[in-house]
Amino acid sequence: MVPTSYYVLLSAALFTIGAMGMLVRRNAIVLFMSVELMLNAANLALVAFARQQVNPDGQVLVFFVITVAAAEVAVGLALLVAIFRSKRTTDVDEVSTLRG
Amino acid sequence: MFNFIWLIPLLPLVGFALNVFVIRREREAGYVATGAVALSFLVALATFIQFAFSPPAEAKPPRVDLVLWNWISVGEFNVPFGLLFDPLSGVMVLLVTGVGALIHLYSIGYMHGDSRVVRYFAYLNLFVAMMLFLVMSDNMLLLFLGWEGVGLCSFLLIGHWFERRTATSAAAKAFVVNRIGDAAFLVAMMAIFAHFGTLSFYDIELADGAVIEGFLERADEISGLIFSIPGQNFLVSTGIAFLLLIGVTGKSAQLPLFVWLPDAMAGPTPVSALIHAATMVTAGVYLMARTHPIFELSAATQGWVTWIGALTALIAATAAVAQWDIKRVLAYSTVSQLGFMVAAAGMGAYVAAIFHLLTHGVFKALLFLGSGSVIHGTHDTQDMRKMGGLREHMPTTFITYLVGAGALAGIFPLAGFWSKDEIIAHAWSGQNFSIFLLLFVSSLLTAFYMGRQIALTFFGQQRDHSYHAHESGQVMTMPLMILAVGAVLAGAMNLPMLHWLSTWLEPTLHEHAAEFGVTQLILAVVTTLLAAGSGYLGWRYYVANSAKIKPGAKDPLYRYSGDIWEALEEAWYIDRAYEKLTVVPGFRALARFMAGVFDPQGIDGLVRGVGYAFSQAASALRVFQSGFVRTYALLFLAGVVMVVGYLLII
Numbered sequence: 001m002v003p004t005s006y007y008v009l010l011s012a013a014l015f016t017i018g019a020m021g022m023l024v025r026r027n028a029i030v031l032f033m034s035v036e037l038m039l040n041a042a043n044l045a046l047v048a049f050a051r052q053q054v055n056p057d058g059q060v061l062v063f064f065v066i067t068v069a070a071a072e073v074a075v076g077l078a079l080l081v082a083i084f085r086s087k088r089t090t091d092v093d094e095v096s097t098l099r100g
Numbered sequence: 101m102f103n104f105i106w107l108i109p110l111l112p113l114v115g116f117a118l119n120v121f122v123i124r125r126e127r128e129a130g131y132v133a134t135g136a137v138a139l140s141f142l143v144a145l146a147t148f149i150q151f152a153f154s155p156p157a158e159a160k161p162p163r164v165d166l167v168l169w170n171w172i173s174v175g176e177f178n179v180p181f182g183l184l185f186d187p188l189s190g191v192m193v194l195l196v197t198g199v200g201a202l203i204h205l206y207s208i209g210y211m212h213g214d215s216r217v218v219r220y221f222a223y224l225n226l227f228v229a230m231m232l233f234l235v236m237s238d239n240m241l242l243l244f245l246g247w248e249g250v251g252l253c254s255f256l257l258i259g260h261w262f263e264r265r266t267a268t269s270a271a272a273k274a275f276v277v278n279r280i281g282d283a284a285f286l287v288a289m290m291a292i293f294a295h296f297g298t299l300s301f302y303d304i305e306l307a308d309g310a311v312i313e314g315f316l317e318r319a320d321e322i323s324g325l326i327f328s329i330p331g332q333n334f335l336v337s338t339g340i341a342f343l344l345l346i347g348v349t350g351k352s353a354q355l356p357l358f359v360w361l362p363d364a365m366a367g368p369t370p371v372s373a374l375i376h377a378a379t380m381v382t383a384g385v386y387l388m389a390r391t392h393p394i395f396e397l398s399a400a401t402q403g404w405v406t407w408i409g410a411l412t413a414l415i416a417a418t419a420a421v422a423q424w425d426i427k428r429v430l431a432y433s434t435v436s437q438l439g440f441m442v443a444a445a446g447m448g449a450y451v452a453a454i455f456h457l458l459t460h461g462v463f464k465a466l467l468f469l470g471s472g473s474v475i476h477g478t479h480d481t482q483d484m485r486k487m488g489g490l491r492e493h494m495p496t497t498f499i500t501y502l503v504g505a506g507a508l509a510g511i512f513p514l515a516g517f518w519s520k521d522e523i524i525a526h527a528w529s530g531q532n533f534s535i536f537l538l539l540f541v542s543s544l545l546t547a548f549y550m551g552r553q554i555a556l557t558f559f560g561q562q563r564d565h566s567y568h569a570h571e572s573g574q575v576m577t578m579p580l581m582i583l584a585v586g587a588v589l590a591g592a593m594n595l596p597m598l599h600w601l602s603t604w605l606e607p608t609l610h611e612h613a614a615e616f617g618v619t620q621l622i623l624a625v626v627t628t629l630l631a632a633g634s635g636y637l638g639w640r641y642y643v644a645n646s647a648k649i650k651p652g653a654k655d656p657l658y659r660y661s662g663d664i665w666e667a668l669e670e671a672w673y674i675d676r677a678y679e680k681l682t683v684v685p686g687f688r689a690l691a692r693f694m695a696g697v698f699d700p701q702g703i704d705g706l707v708r709g710v711g712y713a714f715s716q717a718a719s720a721l722r723v724f725q726s727g728f729v730r731t732y733a734l735l736f737l738a739g740v741v742m743v744v745g746y747l748l749i750i
Contacts, residue, residue: 022733031729096727 007048119222227253281350288343319393337397352384369472409443422668486564518591551638560646
């Protein structure tokens with residue numbers, strides 16, 4: 001059996017990639033993908049610990065996270081389409097009208 | 101009827117509520133207000149009659165004490181909301197509601213066409229209710245509620261025509277001057293509670309059998325008790341009585357706080373009649389009669405009371421001689437007559453004080469309403485130099501005014517003769533010659549200025565033809581006639597030999613009727629003859645010199661007295677002394693500091709400072725709101741790292 005630490009390391013790596021992608025990329029679609037990556041990194045960690053602890057709670061929680069993530073993507077993509085229609089771009093740095 | 105005495109103050113209060121919340125039209129307001137006070141008078145009369153024929157025997161002194169509810173109860177401090185009806189309250193209630201109802205009726209005519217009649221009647225009703233609480237209270241605190249309530253109504257009604265600057269400043273002045281007396285009253289109340297542990301006048305048995313003790317019946321407990329301030333020892337009773345006296349000088353317009361009353365004439369004339377002549381200003385005299393056991397413990401304070409009263413009587417009488425404004429003459433005359441009452445109370449002649457209070461309430465209301473009728477009939481003329489010859493145009497007003505003036509001057513057999521003579525006789529038999537002299541001269545001056553006023557107003561030729569004088573309507577002359585009858589008959593209350601009022605008040609005031617002997621008879625005859633002579637002199641002089649009196653001209657007597665006359669016109673410059681001593685250095689400096697320093701820098705600084713701090717903080721924080729989503733993400737990440745790091749370390 002694969003030790004739990006492998007899963008957790010993979011999860012951490014995925015999360016870091018997601019976070020870095022969030023920070024360095026400007027394309028809104030890639031940002032979304034990065035967010036998804038982070039969410040799924042968390043999911044992976046939850047499932048791994050659930051298996052180690054023989055406790056189904058973590059697995060149940062993953063289903064909730066997936067549901068929420070789906071809703072988030074739906075809303076986010078709708079926003080993205082709206083932004084693209086008015087600004088003709090998906091570069092988030094171009095969308096900074098609310099600068100204080 | 102005894103269980104219904106709560107109706108007496110409640111009815112005017114209901115009238116007030118109706119006028120405030122329901123009634124919008126002038127006509128109804130007058131009827132409701134008058135009806136409420138008239139009904140209250142009927143209830144009071146019925147109660148009074150029952151009290152006279154079958155007094156409640158169980159209580160000593162005889163009284164009806166109706167505790168409506170427990171008002172304040174904090175630890176040892178118990179104040180029930182209790183109404184008291186005893187001989188003293190009874191006569192006061194009859195005066196307040198009786199004269200009050202007539203003045204309400206008169207107001208319907210006088211205030212007709214005014215722009216704020218409903219409000220006027222609402223305040224008038226509230227005033228009557230508060231005055232009834234004052235005289236029917238069975239404890240100091242409820243009395244204080246009425247005391248402040250009448251002060252408030254006085255303020256509101258003086259300022260009824262608030263478009264006029266004189267009215268608003270007179271209202272503010274009355275309020276501020278009264279406040280000085282009220283503060284002293286409050287301290288006196290605290291001292292009473294500190295020494296007796298109660299504020300009730302007499303013992304009260306509550307519904308659950310508990311008894312609240314009263315302090316009047318055991319005032320002796322503080323006799324001889326001493327308190328010290330560094331370097332000086334005082335009797336406790338002197339301290340309390342003196343504080344009460346300061347309260348009295350404020351409310352009853354005595355030296356040195358009388359200055360608000362002449363200015364209070366800026367209000368509508370019926371208000372002057374009701375509040376500033378017949379009822380509210382008598383509250384101080386009532387208070388002294390009610391709390392007389394405390395005053396009697398302190399000979400020092402009684403001396404002060406007597407002297408303040410007598411000096412006020414003289415100073416105000418001299419000031420009244422030199423006034424041109426028809427209402428200001430009466431205002432100073434009121435101050436002077438209140439001085440008589442206070443002096444009587446100081447000499448221990450409480451019955452005489454209350455007797456004069458009652459008769460004065462009737463005939464001074466009559467005089468004020470008469471002057472209101474004159475003002476009404478001459479289209480708001482108040483300067484007597486512009487009047488003259490009005491007896492042909494206003495016969496009813498003239499006759500009733502003559503009766504009132506005679507009563508005030510103390511002409512036999514009108515009401516003022518009996519009551520004022522009793523006070524002067526007391527000063528005589530008390531071997532107090534200087535007081536007697538002050539009061540005697542004042543009473544002669546009283547007759548003189550009334551003669552002068554009658555001559556200036558009603559005799560001679562009309563000096564200003566810019567108006568067409570006419571008699572007032574029936575709704576105004578009816579109260580005048582009723583009050584005139586009262587001014588003739590009121591003296592019968594306490595005729596020498598019969599002493600009905602003395603007997604009636606004896607249980608409450610513990611004062612036996614004075615002897616009436618040959619000395620008193622001679623004194624009475626001399627007083628009334630001299631008063632009549634002095635009144636005739638005043639009348640004769642001003643009728644003879646009526647050609648010299650023109651609007652804006654000096655008084656004919658000015659030629660003989662010069663600067664003294666000017667001092668009289670200004671009431672011995674007491675008002676101006678206040679201005680020089682307190683208003684200019686103290687109040688103005690304070691106002692300047694407040695307006696120039698405290699308000700712009702303190703208050704405004706605080707307000708602006710809050711706004712400035714927020715805008716500074718905002719411009720510091722807006723740096724973070726760059727509009728770049730990725731910056732937000734970075735900050736978010738940094739925040740998460742910090743929180744997680746914190747959790748790891750702990």
